[in-house]
Amino acid sequence: MKKIEAIIRKTKFEDVKKGLHNVGIDYLSFWDVRGVGKSVEERVYRGVTYDTSSIERTLVSFIVRDKYVDSCIVSIRENAFTGEVGDGRIFVYNVEDAYRIRTGDSGDRSLYDEE
């Protein structure tokens, strides 16, 4: 199992959610975060200074079986993309175990009905 964590533009959240649904991922958790970076704040890109720290950000976090990782990355990249500086990042982590509280299912099995 892997955790996929994407830090995206808040304005792209609905697109990213729909895109993940299309590759079979129906469950995720999310919350608002902020991002900073001195170099970002006074960044020159194509001759213009951009400050991306004021872009509203959502952190989207979800756990999937290994075989879903690649298609999720592709889907997020497509749906969070604008081409302008500040489109954000995706990070992947290993997950040691997972449990569904209501049923007591654990491991990959606990993730089945959401994929």
Added chain:
Amino acid sequence: MKKIEAIIRKTKFEDVKKGLHNVGIDYLSFWDVRGVGKSVEERVYRGVTYDTSSIERTLVSFIVRDKYVDSCIVSIRENAFTGEVGDGRIFVYNVEDAYRIRTGDSGDRSLYDEE
């Protein structure tokens, strides 16, 4: 060391916190999150359609020594449980290192007085 991350009903937070205290865990971090899922939003369970995306969620996150993991999982499952759809999830991750800022303690040692 392991990180335990539980996404629970917000209404169950105090119970979960007390339950963890009873198994020796006195330190944790938490924040509010939201959860979505197309299949969840129009889910049929026992013949009724449930939308669990409106359930308020708290993400509880804490780092413990390996030997505490099993009792924490049991405790969270007992205290976050209602039996209705939407009771939530528990995920376990490996932690590479830990530091206590005030004392400079690192590794397992930095976790002692909270267990």
Added chain:
Amino acid sequence: MKKIEAIIRKTKFEDVKKGLHNVGIDYLSFWDVRGVGKSVEERVYRGVTYDTSSIERTLVSFIVRDKYVDSCIVSIRENAFTGEVGDGRIFVYNVEDAYRIRTGDSGDRSLYDEE
């Protein structure tokens, strides 16, 4: 790649951010969290009872190449430190992969311009 997660006093955030900039880290994500602990709430330290659960907390999270980890830990410890109970914690996790959405860069390469 590693994720560094620091749970600090909210009042120390600007110092921690500047300190990280000084060791070459210009990108990070952060959000407000709360922390609890029964033993903390009725903790005796130097003969006085402290309740650190009311201290406002910020969780700072960022991903760096391995060679930056040690200097980041030192920097956060220096800049989040007051010497009073409740200065907080730092945790380190392994990261399996990273992507920059705009460019499609992955792995260490996706982290270059932020270091």
